[in-house]
Amino acid sequence: MDHVLALLKENARISLEDAARQLNLSTDEVAAAIDQLEKKGIIRAYTAIVNEDKTGGNSVTAVIEVNVQPEREGGFDRIASRLAFHPEVTSMYLMSGQYDLMLFVEGSDLRTVASFVSEKLSSIPGVTGTATHFRLKTYKHHGVLMERQHETERLQVSP
Amino acid sequence: MKPNDSKSLRSRLSATVTDLPRSGIRDFFDIVSQMKDVISLGVGEPDFTSPWHVREGAIYSLEQGQTGYTSNLGMPKLRHSIARYVEGFFDVSYDPDTEILVTVGVSEALDLAIRALCNPGDEVIYHEPCYVSYRPIIQMAHAIPVILETGPSDGFRVTAEKLRPLITPKTKVLMLNFPNNPTGGGLGAQDVKEIASLAVEKDLIVITDEIYSELTYDRPHVSIAAMPGMKDRTIFLHGFSKAFAMTGWRIGYSCAPHELTEAMMKIHQYTMLCAPVMSQQAAYEALKQPEEDIAVMKESYWRRRNFLHASFLEMGLPCCMPEGAFYMFPEIRDLGLTAKEFAMRFLDAEKVAAVPGTAFGACGEGHLRCCYATSMRELEVAVQRMSRFIGTLR
Numbered sequence: 001m002d003h004v005l006a007l008l009k010e011n012a013r014i015s016l017e018d019a020a021r022q023l024n025l026s027t028d029e030v031a032a033a034i035d036q037l038e039k040k041g042i043i044r045a046y047t048a049i050v051n052e053d054k055t056g057g058n059s060v061t062a063v064i065e066v067n068v069q070p071e072r073e074g075g076f077d078r079i080a081s082r083l084a085f086h087p088e089v090t091s092m093y094l095m096s097g098q099y100d101l102m103l104f105v106e107g108s109d110l111r112t113v114a115s116f117v118s119e120k121l122s123s124i125p126g127v128t129g130t131a132t133h134f135r136l137k138t139y140k141h142h143g144v145l146m147e148r149q150h151e152t153e154r155l156q157v158s159p
Numbered sequence: 160m161k162p163n164d165s166k167s168l169r170s171r172l173s174a175t176v177t178d179l180p181r182s183g184i185r186d187f188f189d190i191v192s193q194m195k196d197v198i199s200l201g202v203g204e205p206d207f208t209s210p211w212h213v214r215e216g217a218i219y220s221l222e223q224g225q226t227g228y229t230s231n232l233g234m235p236k237l238r239h240s241i242a243r244y245v246e247g248f249f250d251v252s253y254d255p256d257t258e259i260l261v262t263v264g265v266s267e268a269l270d271l272a273i274r275a276l277c278n279p280g281d282e283v284i285y286h287e288p289c290y291v292s293y294r295p296i297i298q299m300a301h302a303i304p305v306i307l308e309t310g311p312s313d314g315f316r317v318t319a320e321k322l323r324p325l326i327t328p329k330t331k332v333l334m335l336n337f338p339n340n341p342t343g344g345g346l347g348a349q350d351v352k353e354i355a356s357l358a359v360e361k362d363l364i365v366i367t368d369e370i371y372s373e374l375t376y377d378r379p380h381v382s383i384a385a386m387p388g389m390k391d392r393t394i395f396l397h398g399f400s401k402a403f404a405m406t407g408w409r410i411g412y413s414c415a416p417h418e419l420t421e422a423m424m425k426i427h428q429y430t431m432l433c434a435p436v437m438s439q440q441a442a443y444e445a446l447k448q449p450e451e452d453i454a455v456m457k458e459s460y461w462r463r464r465n466f467l468h469a470s471f472l473e474m475g476l477p478c479c480m481p482e483g484a485f486y487m488f489p490e491i492r493d494l495g496l497t498a499k500e501f502a503m504r505f506l507d508a509e510k511v512a513a514v515p516g517t518a519f520g521a522c523g524e525g526h527l528r529c530c531y532a533t534s535m536r537e538l539e540v541a542v543q544r545m546s547r548f549i550g551t552l553r
Binding site for chain 1: 191201206208512
């Protein structure tokens with residue numbers, strides 16, 4: 001299962017046949033392992049890693065630090081899940097340190113993100129403060145460098 | 160005769176060097192390097208660059224102005240790290256102050272070990288197919304190379320049974336290299352135990368080159384140095400090139416009893432002085448998180464091994480499943496070509512380079528060395544082309 005997961009984390013589009021060959025398993029075994037990973041909720045989705053700077057769009061990403069008042073029952077979870085339901089929020093984490101929640105918010109333009117913060121986020125009861133940082137450029141996303149690296153030369157034949 | 164007359168210069172060369180054959184790898188390299196867009200299964204190094212923290216460690220040391228000589232034995236902090244690492248991974252302990260020597264790759268360490276041990280006429284048993292430098296190193300020390308041939312029927316292993324008949328009163332040294340370049344063969348705990356007791360019985364010194372040991376896939380690696388009674392008669396060689404993806408840094412090391420280390424150090428200090436300081440810094444950095452660095456690369460080699468092995472079997476090429484390293488040694492004997500002919504025609508027809516098995520010893524005939532430390536995409540194309548090429552031969 002670990003091997004299947006590691007392989008899919010590198011390349012989720014790999015065919016069952018190729019995965020089976022690389023992992024020394026049958027295609028049925030790989031299919032069953034993936035099925036289990038999905039059923040257990042370990043794999044939640046398959047997606048593409050995109051260099052947004054190259055898509056030509058004007059979409060805006062912001063990282064928002066959010067301070068919230070934890071509740072007596074449930075701590076941060078209830079308010080966090082309310083925030084997470086907003087489709088503008090693409091990633092969200094509970095953090096140690098100066099603030100409580102870190103939100104990644106995406107919008108089609110600056111105004112959309114600004115209005116999300118001022119109208120939706122700030123008005124949620126329990127949110128006590130926010131600090132918004134806009135993304136200027138992406139260097140690396142999900143372990144992938146956005147600039148293609150030039151190939152280093154290797155000798156074609158060596159002992 | 161003019162002194163710059165090439166014939167006269169040739170006649171002045173040492174007979175030992177004149178008699179050394181050119182490496183078969185080098186011949187092949189010369190041909191491949193003339194061609195464009197070749198997919199190469201002919202490399203002998205990882206396709207990963209050294210981990211970033213290793214490179215960064217070396218850069219930082221240069222910024223700090225660490226550009227001088229180090230101790231002949233190597234930087235003390237590096238030797239201490241090596242001692243800890245070797246004890247943890249191989250289960251043998253060495254004194255970092257007196258039993259560890261940092262060298263310019265395992266290649267230098269092999270040369271030092273043989274030169275430190277051999278008198279002219281001493282016999283050295285080594286196994287073929289093997290790394291290209293073993294035989295020449297023995298010959299340059301005026302010792303007598305004795306070949307133990309390994310083959311696919313027993314997974315290219317050395318066994319005590321095959322070793323015993325080759326031992327004579329003149330045999331001084333046994334050289335081992337497992338996991339093996341070029342076959343991917345490995346030794347099990349029982350093999351190692353039996354070889355060790357024979358070495359003790361016959362009073363042999365063992366030089367064990369375990370450069371690929373971390374890249375052992377299906378069972379734990381067992382070092383002969385850890386067998387009872389062996390530490391005192393073993394020169395254990397290891398380095399950073401393969402598992403740490405650091406070939407170009409040229410850092411290897413030898414672990415051996417003080418008397419042997421001292422003898423090797425004598426040659427090292429007069430010929431090399433010390434290994435490059437920035438490379439030693441990089442090696443020191445590499446030993447800070449070896450498991451993390453190696454695990455990712457090993458998983459990737461493991462997958463590619465599985466892929467290539469299944470592909471060869473599907474093509475109808477007999478091929479042992481490699482236990483370690485990143486080489487596969489499929490058999491092409493039944494296709495009516497010698498290894499060299501196959502490699503040349505395959506290169507010509509399909510632009511894929513694989514090294515003829517004979518580059519690693521005569522008993523490599525009928526085999527190709529295919530290195531799978533190349534991208535999965537290239538491996539897939541290479542496999543398609545190989546399948547097509549074999550189709551034209553059948």
